[in-house]
Amino acid sequence: MASSAFAVSPIEMQGANFVNTATGDRFFIIGVDYQPGGSSGYGTTDSDPLSNATTCLRDAVLMQELGVGL
Numbered sequence: 001m002a003s004s005a006f007a008v009s010p011i012e013m014q015g016a017n018f019v020n021t022a023t024g025d026r027f028f029i030i031g032v033d034y035q036p037g038g039s040s041g042y043g044t045t046d047s048d049p050l051s052n053a054t055t056c057l058r059d060a061v062l063m064q065e066l067g068v069g070l
Contacts, residue, residue: 009021010022
């Protein structure tokens with residue numbers, strides 16, 4: 001994994017934009033939202049799905065293994 005990091009150009013903030021330092025091109029970030037069951041899943045059970053510690057811990061471990069920064 002570390003060797004692939006050297007192949008990625010650094011992204012820097014320039015004003016209000018993210019910019020690829022190698023090309024000067026604007027870099028767009030498309031967000032990721034985490035909500036088990038999605039927003040439509042809320043209210044279908046008696047509790048907020050994020051309050052289930054077992055589910056959140058399981059998913060946090062999986063996200064770490066995938067390299068997602070938490």
